[in-house]
Amino acid sequence: MGYFLIRRTVGFVLTLLAVSVVVFAVMNVLPGDPALTILGLDATEDALDALREQLGLNQPLLTRYFLWIWNAVQGDFGISHSFRVPVSTLIGERLPMTISLAVAGMFFTLIIALTLGIGAAARHRKFGDWGVMLISQLGIAIPAFWLSILLVMLFAVKLRWLPPGGFAGWSDPVAAMRSLILPTISLALVQSAVLARVTRSSALEVMRQDFVRTARASGLSRRRVLWRHVLPNALVPIVTIVGMQFAALVTGTIVIENVFYLPGLGRLIFQSIANRDLPTVQALVMLFAAIVVTANFIVDLLYVVIDPRLKARA
Amino acid sequence: MNRRLPTNLVIGAVLVALVVGVAALSLVWTPHDPTLMNIRGKFADPSEAHWLGTDQLGRDVVSQLMAAARNSMTVALVAVLLGGSIGVALGLFASAVGGWVEDGVMRLADLGFAFPALLFAIMLAAVFGPSLSNAVLAIAFINIPIFARVTRGSANQIWTLDYVSASRAAGMNKFVISRDHILPNIAAAIIVQATIEFAVAILAEAALSYLGLGAQPPASSWGRMLSEAQTLMYLAPQLAIYPGLCIITAVLGFGLLGDGLRDISDPRLSRQR
Amino acid sequence: MLELTDYSVNFSAGAALRQANLTIKPGDRLGIVGESGSGKTMLALSLMGMAPDGATLSGALCVDGIDMTQRNEIEWQNIRARRVAMIFQEPMAALNPLRRVGDTVMEPMRVHEGLSHDQAQARALSLFEEVGIPDPAARLRQFPHELSGGQRQRVLIALALACNPALLIADEPTTALDANVAVLITDLLVRLSQERQMALVFITHDIAAVARATQDIVVMYGGDMVEYGPTAEVLKTPHHPYTKGLLDALPDPSRTTHDANGKRRRLPTIPGTVPQLQDLPQGCRFAGRCPVEVPQCAAQKPATQSFAVNRSSACHLNEGAKR
Numbered sequence A: 001m002g003y004f005l006i007r008r009t010v011g012f013v014l015t016l017l018a019v020s021v022v023v024f025a026v027m028n029v030l031p032g033d034p035a036l037t038i039l040g041l042d043a044t045e046d047a048l049d050a051l052r053e054q055l056g057l058n059q060p061l062l063t064r065y066f067l068w069i070w071n072a073v074q075g076d077f078g079i080s081h082s083f084r085v086p087v088s089t090l091i092g093e094r095l096p097m098t099i100s101l102a103v104a105g106m107f108f109t110l111i112i113a114l115t116l117g118i119g120a121a122a123r124h125r126k127f128g129d130w131g132v133m134l135i136s137q138l139g140i141a142i143p144a145f146w147l148s149i150l151l152v153m154l155f156a157v158k159l160r161w162l163p164p165g166g167f168a169g170w171s172d173p174v175a176a177m178r179s180l181i182l183p184t185i186s187l188a189l190v191q192s193a194v195l196a197r198v199t200r201s202s203a204l205e206v207m208r209q210d211f212v213r214t215a216r217a218s219g220l221s222r223r224r225v226l227w228r229h230v231l232p233n234a235l236v237p238i239v240t241i242v243g244m245q246f247a248a249l250v251t252g253t254i255v256i257e258n259v260f261y262l263p264g265l266g267r268l269i270f271q272s273i274a275n276r277d278l279p280t281v282q283a284l285v286m287l288f289a290a291i292v293v294t295a296n297f298i299v300d301l302l303y304v305v306i307d308p309r310l311k312a313r314a
Numbered sequence B: 001m002n003r004r005l006p007t008n009l010v011i012g013a014v015l016v017a018l019v020v021g022v023a024a025l026s027l028v029w030t031p032h033d034p035t036l037m038n039i040r041g042k043f044a045d046p047s048e049a050h051w052l053g054t055d056q057l058g059r060d061v062v063s064q065l066m067a068a069a070r071n072s073m074t075v076a077l078v079a080v081l082l083g084g085s086i087g088v089a090l091g092l093f094a095s096a097v098g099g100w101v102e103d104g105v106m107r108l109a110d111l112g113f114a115f116p117a118l119l120f121a122i123m124l125a126a127v128f129g130p131s132l133s134n135a136v137l138a139i140a141f142i143n144i145p146i147f148a149r150v151t152r153g154s155a156n157q158i159w160t161l162d163y164v165s166a167s168r169a170a171g172m173n174k175f176v177i178s179r180d181h182i183l184p185n186i187a188a189a190i191i192v193q194a195t196i197e198f199a200v201a202i203l204a205e206a207a208l209s210y211l212g213l214g215a216q217p218p219a220s221s222w223g224r225m226l227s228e229a230q231t232l233m234y235l236a237p238q239l240a241i242y243p244g245l246c247i248i249t250a251v252l253g254f255g256l257l258g259d260g261l262r263d264i265s266d267p268r269l270s271r272q273r
Numbered sequence C: 001m002l003e004l005t006d007y008s009v010n011f012s013a014g015a016a017l018r019q020a021n022l023t024i025k026p027g028d029r030l031g032i033v034g035e036s037g038s039g040k041t042m043l044a045l046s047l048m049g050m051a052p053d054g055a056t057l058s059g060a061l062c063v064d065g066i067d068m069t070q071r072n073e074i075e076w077q078n079i080r081a082r083r084v085a086m087i088f089q090e091p092m093a094a095l096n097p098l099r100r101v102g103d104t105v106m107e108p109m110r111v112h113e114g115l116s117h118d119q120a121q122a123r124a125l126s127l128f129e130e131v132g133i134p135d136p137a138a139r140l141r142q143f144p145h146e147l148s149g150g151q152r153q154r155v156l157i158a159l160a161l162a163c164n165p166a167l168l169i170a171d172e173p174t175t176a177l178d179a180n181v182a183v184l185i186t187d188l189l190v191r192l193s194q195e196r197q198m199a200l201v202f203i204t205h206d207i208a209a210v211a212r213a214t215q216d217i218v219v220m221y222g223g224d225m226v227e228y229g230p231t232a233e234v235l236k237t238p239h240h241p242y243t244k245g246l247l248d249a250l251p252d253p254s255r256t257t258h259d260a261n262g263k264r265r266r267l268p269t270i271p272g273t274v275p276q277l278q279d280l281p282q283g284c285r286f287a288g289r290c291p292v293e294v295p296q297c298a299a300q301k302p303a304t305q306s307f308a309v310n311r312s313s314a315c316h317l318n319e320g321a322k323r
Ligand SMILES: Nc1ncnc2c1ncn2[C@@H]1O[C@H](COP(=O)(O)OP(=O)(O)O)[C@@H](O)[C@H]1O
Pocket: C011, C013, C016, C034, C035, C036, C037, C038, C039, C040, C041, C042, C043, C052, C053, C054, C275, C276, C277
């Protein structure tokens, strides 16, 4: 167990490092002169020199990489050009929005997907099963941003129940919640399509196993057998997909924030691209990639919590 | 055994034929020039001349949708071919060499999974400015690890077969065996994967173009049409409907076709699902 | 306490159980034997109200005098574990791998009898002792993969006993176990049945185990009960050609199974295998494989003939012999 933890943790840290190398390389080695990218072709040579100095571009590449990592570990991602504040401050301001969206999105994804998936498995080859499969097949093909637009047209433009986008801040919690309802639903509906299928097929697999018959023979209700015996055993493949979906969730959050004009990290990243704010973009990409890698690391650990047989082997 | 073709294959093939047919047709004919503006004729209702009406600049919607289909197919094709060939080559190489090289290549491929296409496109856009070719590169990039994994997994199975070990014992070069024996045997699995990734690529292109990281004006793209339509939803909500339906048709078509192909190429897998 | 009258289980492919008649009284120990595919498991599952989806049931199945054939799942849930319990052939797969075995055994007590955690745990502990699991307190906290096959089967027996059923159905409980463990489990089931005045239906391939464990025996073939009677009598003087075939196929320890050259001698077996449901003959199911077949066999289902109060068989030849 201890050995397993150490091995996984080392692997996790190495992956993070490798990811940071890729990010740094793409953002710093490829472009030629970041100062030129940032200031544009019509910048004066003096201004360029000053910026190079500020960005530390005169130092060797390797030094710059280690400086970046060293500072980043301490929470210092440099200064944003366009906003003229530390990138960490920007991230701190916008993180709550992105986290709320991602967590709420994942929460509703799990609820929708597990309910539909288990429900479909329980009605295998019947009408309900067929319906769930059809909906999820459609859900996989629907782009999240299009679904968002449709929802906005229905609930904001036509029915006027909810705001079409924007965010007035957390000071009015009810208004904040109202602004987050449509984004969360869009995110969750699209994500749950894939997960519902995985849940269904995984549950069907488990339902064929003997211990399910034992549970029924003990006089347990169908509902209890499904949720207490089938679901936990179906979780391993489900958790794998949830881990893989974190990448999609991160992407989805970035997209959805831009659809609904929500002031989160995803919106910030696009503003930074428009402003050619390379240090901010670099920090944010690294942050998002780190979230994906961390999610997969946590999934690895979860397997062991879910399945005692793995603990013995680990 | 039931000899009937699976339903998903049939539906998928029909949808794919429709989308690809329209895209091919747009090469030689569209009702109007998709980029031709006519401000006086903007927001026209559907008519004999404009089957689905016109947009905010008076451009013909049908013509734009058709041109967008062509662009979408092109992006997906180039991206999947590019990422797929690199991935397949890496997978074959890893499987042929084995040992720590194989482990290393696969670890590297795992790394690719940390970058969704969007993140990669964001980096490229920040550095080079947004463009369709950056979008293609980003989508191609995420395909590399996917194909490397599938190829290596299937190739490892073929390497254990008797006649492969025999040609190896006969002193044949590993890479020649990979090309002559392994590749033809895993082609079905790769084609299935490519079809599914084609659907994913269409979806990714639409999202990137919607966000302004893909097709740039005046090139037509379903995603970009949607981002323009979003700002007009009070004036002309219908403009936000058509491109979305096109995306769904294309994605659903390739997705179902891929599922169907897998069902007939590997009945064992389909029974599991 | 349990009674089957002309009970049948029909699938679109054919009848998996044909007009079964059976009475089980408290404390009875009944053996059921027959080749694979004879419908033994189908019979056992039917007694639990767990016939597979897609089966049409007919006839009467009375538990405690109440006909259960038309009852719904909820009513069956109240019968299972408390009146009728069952253990299965494959102890490796029959336990939820993610649960501590103690929690598995306690669950029906808590669900059916509303016991508190501590009460249930105390009862589980005494059940583990009763079924002969060493160091029961520690075992309660273990997972199935940490136990041996025999231990797991004991856990499953404890689970079946959790709510003091009046009837325990054991479907090939020893088939997956080592021979010496199998004997121990068989003896345990007999002891439990005697001590608790609990009826036992013991399904097996193992004629020696039936002889050891049961008072009465049902021989099944192709979904029919072809012979019934006291175990010792049936094994000594079988009336039905299928029963005779089964007994002839028995590896007799007094006969050597190796010939003079040390080669394995082929055991006499009944030629052929049990056909699929759709291929079974309409008349006597054994027609086509029967050594003493007469023309009417394939077409006409033989009636069940009683020879004594508790002895019967279904074969056209017996009818002839009596007449
Ligand atoms: N769900 C089902 N649908 C149709 N036929 C079935 C089903 N389950 C079992 N059968 C058939 O019922 C017959 C009896 O099987 P079973 O009771 O398992 O035999 P045994 O336990 O004696 O080996 C077999 O021919 C089997 O193919």
